[in-house]
Amino acid sequence: MPSRAISAVTPHGGAVGAVTRGTTNTNRLRRVDRWIAAQPLLRRTADPLVVDLGYGASGVTAFELHQRLAKARPDVEVVGLEIEPGRVRFAREQLREVREGGTGFDQDARIRFDVGGFEVPLPDGRLAAVIRAFNVLRQYDEGEVAAAWQRMRSRLQPDGILVEGTCDEIGRVASWVAVGREGPRTLTVSLRLTGLEAPSIVAERLPKALIHRNVPGERVHDFLRDLDRAWRVNAPLAPYGPRQRWIAAVQGMRDSGWPVAGGRTRWRLGELTVAWASVAPR
Template sequence: MTTRAASRPVGTATRGTTNPNRLRRMDRWIAAAHGAELRRSPAPLAVDLGYGAAPWTAVELLRRLRSAAPRTRVVGIEIDPARVAAAQPYAQDGLDFRHGGFEVPVPGRPALIRAANVLRQYDEEEVAAVWRRLCARLAPADPATGSRGGLLVEGTCDEIGRRHVWVALGPEGPRTVTFATRLGSLERPSDLAERLPKALIHRNVTGEPVHAFLRDFDRAWASAAPYASYGARQRWIRTVRALAGDWPVADTAGRWRQGEVTVAWQALAPRGWTPASAPAPPSAA
């Protein structure tokens, strides 16, 4: 019994909701932000963790990453064995599917783990421990080559991929938070609050940094209203440029044009959050 329990995947099954192109904004950001790191590796491995009831997101991840790093391989991992079996007809050169969970059952250390819409069903108190477990599986940094190591991208989006928020983490922990949207669907930046990842969604209250950030984002958006006559993209760029005067925006206008803004994690981290305070990683149940 002990051996069987120890071999069980770590985590619980998600609802499995997925749609083609749902994660396109996240994928394109990964290819742009992490493409050089993938190219540096002789055999880069990416993991689509919890891809859901259909394998579309893993298939699309392979295509988008190979546009930046042609040697990239992708492994889709699902905790539900029936979903793994259903995905097998979509396996191809550079893409396969495996049964597993947060233990990430692949050989070696992945250059990328993408966990989209996976942690929404967990309690906030569990998130830091899951992050630690997944970050421990990433390829390590290598100062000799300038490598910063692997990347974990964990976040949430709506059902058709119009609005995303994700956290990017390296082996050392959280680095940045990215907000991305289809600009034509946006009334105000704080509309993205409903897609905050689990580590932040309950912290959108007075006194928390993420609440102050979204408040300032809305104010900058309102101030940039005259630019709306030039289109939503120009209004967004003007808004982010103003926001960067008070917040550590980590990207440039080239990404802003895509309807994105990336901010240093330390500026938005919940009050009292520290990696050391996280509980032990969850065990199989």
């Protein structure tokens, strides 16, 4: 799909960006949702406002996001933003069904849908604690990522994060960058471990800022090379299950000097988070 400059304003009420394919699948974003739910800022913010930017042809990912985050922060509020007005109308119809009790989602969920893009329009001068922008920047050129990040970063609370990334169609392979107001902080990969042949399968689902950088000489290439090696070295643990093998591989990455964040609670989910500086483009 050809790229469109993010600096251009679309005809859709001044929203900034380009219309995406809109691909949406139930449960597709479960990996990133559970990561967001575990972030300390969600619990400590005075205004738990979370934006699902570019939710696609259906509002289901926004409903799921609210459902998962409410377990950690019951008063969380989710705003679904889409640049295409028809998608907003459809999501609002879905919300009506939720309010009527015709779904498995909370009838009283604090959620709404509006037209918006990278400018992240929010009323009353409010800022977002979290902006989740998943599978949105894949259609753009790498050179347009920084400007998109900057627009979204400006709409964050002081300690807020932009979570920008991508995943496969059924959510078994995912990666994302956590971006604060000061810039990118971390890269996380999250994989379904059962049947995993090599962690580098995530190369096809890296965020746009990195997907074209998986070549010799780039840090992310070194990262994936070393991760594959750690996975192979720990193959003898396979009889104990892929989870034990993955935990050992991640520990091996940390022991070898990679700035791995977190601990086994996150690793056992198939996650690995490293400091952005260790994988940033050269």
